Amino acid sequence: MNDAIIEQLTEVLKQRRQADADSSYVASLYRDGREKMLRKVGEEALEVVLAGRGDDDQALVGEVADLWFHSMVLLIDAGLEPAAVLQELERRFGTSGHAEKAARNT
Numbered sequence: 001m002n003d004a005i006i007e008q009l010t011e012v013l014k015q016r017r018q019a020d021a022d023s024s025y026v027a028s029l030y031r032d033g034r035e036k037m038l039r040k041v042g043e044e045a046l047e048v049v050l051a052g053r054g055d056d057d058q059a060l061v062g063e064v065a066d067l068w069f070h071s072m073v074l075l076i077d078a079g080l081e082p083a084a085v086l087q088e089l090e091r092r093f094g095t096s097g098h099a100e101k102a103a104r105n106t
């Protein structure tokens with residue numbers, strides 16, 4: 001498995017800002033703008049929900065990959081680094097969700 005895929009894909013997604021929308025799907029998302037990206041994220045999230053109700057493991061993995069991919073494009077379009085999400089997960093690592101929520105309410 002390629003552990004560096006998020007980093008590598010991030011570089012490709014940034015390079016695609018200069019690419020031709022006719023030959024690059026990512027460039028076509030940048031061209032079509034934020035609303036198109038948000039619509040894709042919403043669609044892919046729904047597809048994750050539908051696949052999660054089914055029993056096709058590969059379909060679920062594929063839909064989550066589509067959601068992660070489109071979320072990465074959104075983050076880059078917003079001037080953020082996908083790695084920031086990894087850092088946030090790392091920051092949360094080891095803190096129980098219940099404990100974190102209780103700390104928020106005190």
Ligand SMILES: N=c1c2ncn([C@@H]3O[C@H](COP(=O)(O)OP(=O)(O)OP(=O)(O)O)[C@@H](O)[C@H]3O)c2ncn1[C@@H]1O[C@H](COP(=O)(O)O)[C@@H](O)[C@H]1O
Pocket residue numbers: 009012016023024025026027065066069
């Ligand atoms: N990981 C992905 C990736 N995952 C999903 N997709 C595309 O996301 C699109 C969305 O899937 P849908 O089923 O919703 O497609 P659709 O109905 O054709 O989409 P719409 O017409 O509704 O926009 C499909 O065209 C998929 O091919 C991706 N396209 C690109 N990448 C990566 O991005 C790189 C750059 O891609 P290009 O910019 O196209 O060269 C590629 O080398 C890959 O590494």
